[in-house]
Amino acid sequence: MTSLSKDPTLLSRRHFMALAGGIAGMATLSALGVPSGWAANTAKVDVDTVNRKEHTSDVLVIGGGMAGLFATVKAHDAGSKVILVSKGRLGSSGQTPFAKGIFTYDAATAPISLDAFVDKVSRSAMGTNNPVYTRQMAEHSRARVDELRQWGFFDSPLYNTCFSKPIKERNIPVLERIVITHLIKENGHIAGAAGFSMDSEKIQIFRAKSVILCTGAGGFKPNGFPICDLTHDGTIMAYTIGAKVTGKEWNDGHPGQATNAAACFDGWHGMFERKPDTVGVEVHHDLGVDLNYIAYVNGGPVAMGPPGSGNTTSKGGPLTPAEFARPPGGPPPGGGKAPGNGGPPSGKGGGPPGMAGIPVGGSSAGMSIHKSEGLVPINDRCASNIPGLYAAGDALGSYMAGAIYTQIGSSLAGSAVQGAVAGTAAADYCKAVDFQDVSTAKLDDIHQEILAPLQRKAGYSPAWVTQTLQGIMIPNFVLYIKKEKLLQAALAYVEELRDHHMPMLRAADFHELRLAHETANMIISAEMKLKASIMRKESRCSHYRLDYPEMDTTNWQAWINIYKGADGSMQFEKQPFAAWPA
Amino acid sequence: MTIKLISGCIGCGTCVASCPTDVLRLDPKTKKAIIKYPADCQICHLCRMYCPVDAITITPDKSIPVIVSWG
Amino acid sequence: MMHSQTNRRGLLPAILLFTGLPIFIYATGDFPRRTLLKESISLLTIIGFCMMLAQFFLTRSGNSLLLGSNMAKVIKIHKIIGYVFVCIILVHPFLIVLPRYFEAGLDPAACLITILRTYSNSGILIGIFAWCLMSILLVTAIFRKKIPLPYKTWVQFHKWLSIACMIFACWHALDLGRHTDRVLSAYIILLAFCGILLPLKNSKSPTVLQSEISRPGKGEISRDSF
Ligand SMILES: Cc1cc2nc3c(=O)[nH]c(=O)nc-3n(C[C@H](O)[C@H](O)[C@H](O)COP(=O)(O)OP(=O)(O)OC[C@H]3O[C@@H](n4cnc5c(N)ncnc54)[C@H](O)[C@@H]3O)c2cc1C
Ligand code: SF4
Ligand code: SF4
Numbered sequence: 118m119t120s121l122s123k124d125p126t127l128l129s130r131r132h133f134m135a136l137a138g139g140i141a142g143m144a145t146l147s148a149l150g151v152p153s154g155w156a157a158n159t160a161k162v163d164v165d166t167v168n169r170k171e172h173t174s175d176v177l178v179i180g181g182g183m184a185g186l187f188a189t190v191k192a193h194d195a196g197s198k199v200i201l202v203s204k205g206r207l208g209s210s211g212q213t214p215f216a217k218g219i220f221t222y223d224a225a226t227a228p229i230s231l232d233a234f235v236d237k238v239s240r241s242a243m244g245t246n247n248p249v250y251t252r253q254m255a256e257h258s259r260a261r262v263d264e265l266r267q268w269g270f271f272d273s274p275l276y277n278t279c280f281s282k283p284i285k286e287r288n289i290p291v292l293e294r295i296v297i298t299h300l301i302k303e304n305g306h307i308a309g310a311a312g313f314s315m316d317s318e319k320i321q322i323f324r325a326k327s328v329i330l331c332t333g334a335g336g337f338k339p340n341g342f343p344i345c346d347l348t349h350d351g352t353i354m355a356y357t358i359g360a361k362v363t364g365k366e367w368n369d370g371h372p373g374q375a376t377n378a379a380a381c382f383d384g385w386h387g388m389f390e391r392k393p394d395t396v397g398v399e400v401h402h403d404l405g406v407d408l409n410y411i412a413y414v415n416g417g418p419v420a421m422g423p424p425g426s427g428n429t430t431s432k433g434g435p436l437t438p439a440e441f442a443r444p445p446g447g448p449p450p451g452g453g454k455a456p457g458n459g460g461p462p463s464g465k466g467g468g469p470p471g472m473a474g475i476p477v478g479g480s481s482a483g484m485s486i487h488k489s490e491g492l493v494p495i496n497d498r499c500a501s502n503i504p505g506l507y508a509a510g511d512a513l514g515s516y517m518a519g520a521i522y523t524q525i526g527s528s529l530a531g532s533a534v535q536g537a538v539a540g541t542a543a544a545d546y547c548k549a550v551d552f553q554d555v556s557t558a559k560l561d562d563i564h565q566e567i568l569a570p571l572q573r574k575a576g577y578s579p580a581w582v583t584q585t586l587q588g589i590m591i592p593n594f595v596l597y598i599k600k601e602k603l604l605q606a607a608l609a610y611v612e613e614l615r616d617h618h619m620p621m622l623r624a625a626d627f628h629e630l631r632l633a634h635e636t637a638n639m640i641i642s643a644e645m646k647l648k649a650s651i652m653r654k655e656s657r658c659s660h661y662r663l664d665y666p667e668m669d670t671t672n673w674q675a676w677i678n679i680y681k682g683a684d685g686s687m688q689f690e691k692q693p694f695a696a697w698p699a
Numbered sequence: 700m701t702i703k704l705i706s707g708c709i710g711c712g713t714c715v716a717s718c719p720t721d722v723l724r725l726d727p728k729t730k731k732a733i734i735k736y737p738a739d740c741q742i743c744h745l746c747r748m749y750c751p752v753d754a755i756t757i758t759p760d761k762s763i764p765v766i767v768s769w770g
Numbered sequence: 771m772m773h774s775q776t777n778r779r780g781l782l783p784a785i786l787l788f789t790g791l792p793i794f795i796y797a798t799g800d801f802p803r804r805t806l807l808k809e810s811i812s813l814l815t816i817i818g819f820c821m822m823l824a825q826f827f828l829t830r831s832g833n834s835l836l837l838g839s840n841m842a843k844v845i846k847i848h849k850i851i852g853y854v855f856v857c858i859i860l861v862h863p864f865l866i867v868l869p870r871y872f873e874a875g876l877d878p879a880a881c882l883i884t885i886l887r888t889y890s891n892s893g894i895l896i897g898i899f900a901w902c903l904m905s906i907l908l909v910t911a912i913f914r915k916k917i918p919l920p921y922k923t924w925v926q927f928h929k930w931l932s933i934a935c936m937i938f939a940c941w942h943a944l945d946l947g948r949h950t951d952r953v954l955s956a957y958i959i960l961l962a963f964c965g966i967l968l969p970l971k972n973s974k975s976p977t978v979l980q981s982e983i984s985r986p987g988k989g990e991i992s993r994d995s996f
Contacts, residue, residue, distance in 0.1 A: 202767040346719035380759035479768030707948025730891035765940035
């Protein structure tokens with residue numbers, strides 16, 4: 118972790134102003150009834166009695182969503198001994214339970230060729246996509262969809278049973294409700310992972326030759342999008358041990374509903390109760406920050422036009438390529454086909470929030486476009502820059518769809534395809550390597566780090582720090598309609614949280630322990646988001662800078678990679694579009 | 700109150716496992732599901748949909764203030 | 771006829787006590803309302819359960835309380851109620867998962883299996899036990915004539931089995947029932963207490979039973995019509 122000086126004399130005037138504003142902000146928060154922050158900690162757990170349990174496998178898959186399912190099955194089928202560990206239940210955690218439309222490309226019936234499809238996605242993505250991953254997703258989608266069909270995926274809106282089928286048939290151990298907090302690296306190679314179980318209240322150590330992060334994406338526990346269990350844990354753990362991560366400047370622009378903004382289920386109008394279905398080729402330029410721009414310029418409430426029509430409703434704002442612009446006042450998307458993250462299947466009722474009633478922004482705050490954020494792949498097999506560490510699905514910054522939603526239903530398909538690719542690649546990798554030894558001293562350190570919030574005599578409650586972070590990051594004028602001054606101001610707050618609050622997060626039980634670790638990850642994510650947003654001095658796809666509203670094709674045909682420097686500070690580099698990291 | 704009520708619970712534990720945000724736990728004494736951490740409920744209804752006896756009632760409102768991007 | 775008059779006068783309070791009151795408690799209770807099918811099933815089960823308790827008052831020993839002494843009527847009602855509502859109670863585990871059939875989510879059979887495999891607390895086990903006892907009760911009632919037991923012994927068997935069954939059934943209902951809030955629980959406990967205590971009191975003087983059976987003329991029945 119970066120440790121900046123806490124000497125108050127070093128506070129610049131800008132920092133000071135920002136902090137003063139923050140105090141006013143916090144006063145408002147407490148007026149709203151938010152639990153007070155700092156207090157003594159009365160832990161209900163005796164930390165000294167917490168045991169350690171160890172597990173060994175060739176491949177460790179972390180995450181029980183669509184990507185985790187395929188990574189597990191394919192690594193097993195390629196000859197590895199696999200363990201699947203997840204924070205939540207298989208098929209009932211992360212974003213997978215809520216996705217209802219899966220893209221499948223069938224060469225025989227598709228209206229356009231594979232090449233034409235990849236080109237179309239690239240045009241919509243304004244060059245931000247990685248065509249290798251776009252093509253791979255389409256090419257393998259059909260095979261994954263067929264397997265899913267065999268397992269019964271399309272027969273129920275609840276995915277636990279069908280996901281369990283191939284896992285049970287193969288007798289693969291599944292460990293649920295275990296929060297992974299650390300990746301373990303030895304001699305430059307991945308050596309395993311560590312975390313704790315919420316039910317048995319034990320430290321869990323996993324030794325593995327290879328680890329596949331299928332931990333999904335994340336956000337700031339926003340209201341209206343069911344991602345409150347996802348806080349970019351995989352990304353931050355990997356960043357901590359030296360992996361490169363990307364995509365933090367982009368924004369998912371899904372709106373929520375103004376009334377009962379926190380009610381995801383209601384906001385999605387019963388879509389969660391629908392059986393999934395397949396979708397064919399349908400490329401858009403959707404769900405960036407058009408609506409946020411309209412709200413910024415005109416004030417709320419905003420009327421929801423068809424996605425992509427935002428720039429025609431209000432002058433200026435995010436640019437939609439002409440080919441993908443939709444006429445203003447066209448048919449409401451909820452009726453015919455609902456756009457989603459790639460959207461649910463058409464015409465079956467339901468639909469994403471904002472389709473009925475008044476939409477409001479920030480429902481998915483903290484999340485980028487699916488597949489645009491996460492670990493930087495060094496090749497087309499989902500490998501990271503740390504030997505043995507792979508990532509797939511929303512945890513991999515593959516830029517499969519680009520920095521805007523392009524092909525409907527490709528998010529789910531992409532997680533399935535990449536899971537399978539990573540599973541096979543990790544199994545291949547295992548054949549040539551041995552287990553890394555991990556010293557007991559190192560494990561003891563990790564043990565202590567995991568339990569630290571339980572041991573603090575006093576500190577800040579994760580719930581309060583989270584709400585404070587939300588108050589800093591979620592406003593439209595910080596996260597979505599960006600400008601240098603406010604990004605810097607927000608960064609001052611976030612750095613304060615990072616330096617002074619993160620080391621003092623307290624937990625009274627294992628539930629709060631989870632919240633404490635999640636809160637720390639959110640703070641680092643926020644720092645990444647702000648710094649990457651400040652760095653990208655242009656507007657493109659879902660990143661919009663009010664002070665740099667144009668696309669800059671001279672300087673910014675590049676992705677931003679983030680990594681930890683030798684001194685522990687957060688470093689940034691540009692990686693040209695369509696190139697692999699050096 | 701987000702997740703509001705559990706009535707007719709048989710204590711199978713399915714909802715505890717199915718809740719992504721760890722809101723529910725089995726009461727150690729009665730061995731029935733309790734709403735232990737309601738503030739963390741994301742109103743996704745997975746627990747309700749997975750409950751074999753449909754014991755869970757959820758309302759769309761949230762008792763703690765909700766932060767959105769504009770208002 | 772005198773008897774039928776007494777019956778009719780007693781019938782109304784009986785219906786009110788055993789169906790009206792539980793319906794009232796259900797209707798005024800603070801329960802979340804669900805679909806018509808689910809609510810109907812709940813109501814049917816509640817009434818079925820209360821009718822099982824009512825059975826204790828519709829016997830020779832408990833008769834005079836409500837329906838006067840027209841034994842033929844009492845026994846007839848006892849039999850009809852018994853067969854109808856025992857069946858409802860026996861199928862209630864299936865009724866609970868039935869609505870899932872009309873929803874896109876879980877498979878009803880899978881739900882039932884989850885239910886039957888839940889032993890973390892005693893509620894389901896007790897329910898299964900009560901369900902078995904109730905099945906035996908039903909079968910031995912249907913085939914009473916085929917059972918080589920003297921009538922008197924059968925009555926004793928029937929009585930004790932009912933008592934055992936209902937004790938477990940009440941326990942199960944109080945523990946797991948969706949609608950057994952404080953009021954309904956109090957009602958059930960009260961009815962069970964009276965209903966079970968009454969035959970217990972009478973069982974201390976088997977002669978009463980004997981003498982009644984030996985006077986078939988009075989109740990206008992013979993033993994065989996039992
Ligand atoms: C409401 C909604 C609707 C959507 N609709 C569609 C759609 O119609 N079509 C489409 O293609 N896509 C859709 N998406 C997107 C799609 O759901 C995701 O892109 C996809 O499911 C991601 O799958 P994944 O396996 O990569 O990650 P996830 O499904 O997010 O899985 C992440 C897993 O990692 C686990 N995990 C996280 N952190 C840890 C940790 N620290 N320790 C252990 N385990 C951890 C979680 O418990 C979870 O099991 C939708 C998303 C949402 C939220
Ligand atoms: S609605 Fe979702 S978040 Fe809330 S308790 Fe149920 S499963 Fe958990
Ligand atoms: S799933 Fe339903 S029955 Fe099972 S523990 Fe949860 S509330 Fe109780």
